[in-house]
Amino acid sequence: MKDTVLRVLPMGLPYSLFARPLLRFTDSEKAHSLAMRGLTSFGQSRAGQRALSTIYHAPELPIHVFGKLFHHPLGLAAGFDKGAEALSAWPALGFSWIEYGGITRFPQEGNPKPRMFRSNSDGALVNRMGFNNPGAVAVNDRLTARRASGMWPKVPVAANIGRSRKTPNESAPSDYSSTLEMLWNHADMFVLNVSSPN
Numbered sequence: 001m002k003d004t005v006l007r008v009l010p011m012g013l014p015y016s017l018f019a020r021p022l023l024r025f026t027d028s029e030k031a032h033s034l035a036m037r038g039l040t041s042f043g044q045s046r047a048g049q050r051a052l053s054t055i056y057h058a059p060e061l062p063i064h065v066f067g068k069l070f071h072h073p074l075g076l077a078a079g080f081d082k083g084a085e086a087l088s089a090w091p092a093l094g095f096s097w098i099e100y101g102g103i104t105r106f107p108q109e110g111n112p113k114p115r116m117f118r119s120n121s122d123g124a125l126v127n128r129m130g131f132n133n134p135g136a137v138a139v140n141d142r143l144t145a146r147r148a149s150g151m152w153p154k155v156p157v158a159a160n161i162g163r164s165r166k167t168p169n170e171s172a173p174s175d176y177s178s179t180l181e182m183l184w185n186h187a188d189m190f191v192l193n194v195s196s197p198n
Helices: 002-024 028-043 046-053 136-149 169-186
Strands: 063-065 068-070 098-103 116-119 124-127 157-162 189-193
Touching: 028 046, 028 116, 098 136, 098 189, 136 169, 157 169, 169 189
Parallel strands: 098 157, 157 189
Antiparallel strands: 063 068, 116 124
16 A cells, blocks of 8 residues: 555645646636546557556455456546547556446437536535437447557446437337447446436
């Protein structure tokens, strides 16, 4: 654990002095988009992944769940990498598993902006994004290309799937199954998101 703490400290000061104040005064959704662009770029090359891996080294606490090896329990939940753009960056940052999405059968713009708000007094971020995502076809194409490039993550990957806003409730099962079928080859496990307020 001492080694882990020592490796995190060098990043802490620059983050506190420069990155955090910059992000604090940037619109929340814009800050998220900037972070995603940077992580996607770094994750697309081995050199970028090596650079990211110097930021944090997670301790090994291996567990087996559903026949899959997780190097430790900490993973990235759905909502940050909605379109599965930065999959190769997350393991380099120390995450033991990745959940991309939520993905819907059809592309969605989400709710009108502004839809993400900071609550500085609570140290919280509130979002009402509305399930914005590029849709299952675009994500399937992106992940097919990623697999072909040899840059697929070596950690378990989950896909979070939800019902498209334009799909009526009575057609939800076929909407879910279409998305599941399109992403079947691009996830080790699936999370069915039935609570998103579409």
